[in-house]
Amino acid sequence: MSDRPDAVRSEDRTSVAPGEAILAVENVSLAFGGVKALTEVSFDIRKGEIRAIIGPNGAGKTSMLNCINGFYHPTEGAITFKGRRRGRMRPSEAARGGIGRTFQNVALFKGMSTLDNIMTGRSLKM
Ligand SMILES: Nc1ncnc2c1ncn2[C@@H]1O[C@H](COP(=O)(O)OP(=O)(O)OP(=O)(O)O)[C@@H](O)[C@H]1O
Ligand SMILES: [Mg+2]
Secondary structure (H helix, E strand, C coil), X not given: CXXXXXXXXXXXXXXXXXXXXXXXXXXXXXXXXXXEEEEEEEEEEECCCCCCCCCXXXXXXXXXXXXXXXXXXXXXXXXXXXXXXXXXXXXXXXXXXXXXXXXXXXXXXXXXXXXXXXXHHCHHHC
């Protein structure tokens, strides 16, 4: 039994070697009607790296994260995670693959108890 964080254990299940790209974002674009939230964004994250996305309000940071976690689907471009080039991926599949996220505005599920809120947050572990 390891005492390391789940995110680290999850990475260890992959064949991605230290220093190799664990996440590659290639020419990702996302449009909401006429609004171009992302235009040909490319970057990669290597195993063991910690990276940040910065930019002014409306730059597309949340949209980018939502493409990575499957909540949004890029209009163009590709995302490769742990060597698997993804098409449309549901958020639950991204979570099972080891992609976690937190939210800008923290909120609880109204009408649910504290315990149920906590249990919902760890549903992947059940
Ligand atoms: N679901 C949506 N429907 C329509 N337009 C959207 C949607 N989500 C984001 N946008 C638009 O896409 C652009 C990027 O927004 P996004 O929320 O990704 O920016 P952000 O960098 O996270 O901004 P902030 O710093 O304010 O959190 C903005 O013009 C925003 O209005
Ligand atoms: Mg945001």
